[in-house]
Amino acid sequence: MTAQMKQDGAADSAGRLSLLDFSQEEMAGFLAQLGEPRYRARQVWEWIYRRYAADFEEMTNLPQGLREGLAAKATIAPLEKVTELLSASGDTLKRLYRLPDGQTIESVLMLYDRRRTLCISSQAGCAMGCTFCATALGGLARNLTAGEIVAQVLDFARYLAKPEAEPQTDVERPTTVTNIVLMGMGEPMHNYENVWTALRRLTAADGFGLGARAITLSTVGLVPMIERMADEGLQIGLAVSLHAPNDELRSKLVPINRRYPVAMLLEAVQRYIEKTHRRVTFEYALMQGINDSPELAHELGEILAGLLCHVNLIPLNPVPDSPYQPTSAAETEAFAEILRQRGVSTTVRLRRGIEINAGCGQLRRAAA
Numbered sequence: 001m002t003a004q005m006k007q008d009g010a011a012d013s014a015g016r017l018s019l020l021d022f023s024q025e026e027m028a029g030f031l032a033q034l035g036e037p038r039y040r041a042r043q044v045w046e047w048i049y050r051r052y053a054a055d056f057e058e059m060t061n062l063p064q065g066l067r068e069g070l071a072a073k074a075t076i077a078p079l080e081k082v083t084e085l086l087s088a089s090g091d092t093l094k095r096l097y098r099l100p101d102g103q104t105i106e107s108v109l110m111l112y113d114r115r116r117t118l119c120i121s122s123q124a125g126c127a128m129g130c131t132f133c134a135t136a137l138g139g140l141a142r143n144l145t146a147g148e149i150v151a152q153v154l155d156f157a158r159y160l161a162k163p164e165a166e167p168q169t170d171v172e173r174p175t176t177v178t179n180i181v182l183m184g185m186g187e188p189m190h191n192y193e194n195v196w197t198a199l200r201r202l203t204a205a206d207g208f209g210l211g212a213r214a215i216t217l218s219t220v221g222l223v224p225m226i227e228r229m230a231d232e233g234l235q236i237g238l239a240v241s242l243h244a245p246n247d248e249l250r251s252k253l254v255p256i257n258r259r260y261p262v263a264m265l266l267e268a269v270q271r272y273i274e275k276t277h278r279r280v281t282f283e284y285a286l287m288q289g290i291n292d293s294p295e296l297a298h299e300l301g302e303i304l305a306g307l308l309c310h311v312n313l314i315p316l317n318p319v320p321d322s323p324y325q326p327t328s329a330a331e332t333e334a335f336a337e338i339l340r341q342r343g344v345s346t347t348v349r350l351r352r353g354i355e356i357n358a359g360c361g362q363l364r365r366a367a368a
């Protein structure tokens, strides 16, 4: 962690650093500057990652003077909740956060039967320019620090641990985050270092402790980073946002395709599978009259044939004033059926939280 990264976003207006940007070693160094012994870092670490403390005052095994000293110099809750929206069914909760420098990001919690899946952001804005995406409209503001990525998870972990403090619904409240998808704002592989620092902290046994297999990283296809991820040695799932089976159409929807065309992307995915023996998910957002024809379904089935993969068809979340509209349920099912008949494992993902702007970047844009 460089001083520059901390300056980029983690110090608040009072000059307090976010302890979430520190490794345990760096935290020990920070506490040593305050004259504290090494074991204090372990105590603070546990309060943050095991007990989800949001305030130094909760750290009752620290002397009062130290709690006050820490509160003057540091923070463990760097995200300010600007607004939150709960879907009518109570199973989708979206939060808009303000970062210390005023940038805003979104995270969405989805409650399934036994999973509590959190979709988090990796950047404020995004540079990838996908033409159907609300986040793309404002461009990239900046990368999130590792601490800002981790902070989203800890904030929802607190929410799930203390449901009485949050909006009440009939939905049973599980008590922690069980799955994480990096599918919120930003391209995680465009902020590779900070994202992987955050993922290691979230999966570390002495950190948040989530199993790597419960995490999925979604990319539009930054080929060199897919190669790099194959060597990371963590069983994080890879999802590739494909959205079209050929270069002509994909370059219109996902401009990065001009640099990393479909064939190059699929070769990288193939190498990833050979190295990791892990199944890769292809995300395909179905857009009415754009990429949802039976011919394109056949073409997609053809290019994916024989690959250890799964296709997730996603009914598009409509963006206001956008020419892209979701494909009908019947046409979505027909598209899925063609893929299945061609032997490609396919599911249609549930669309969650449509009435609360749960699509990537939509709440941020509405609040702008």
Ligand code: SF4
Binding pocket: 126, 127, 128, 129, 130, 133, 134, 135, 136, 184, 185, 186, 187, 220, 360
């Ligand atoms: S779809 Fe994802 S990668 Fe594309 S612009 Fe939106 S946030 Fe960025």
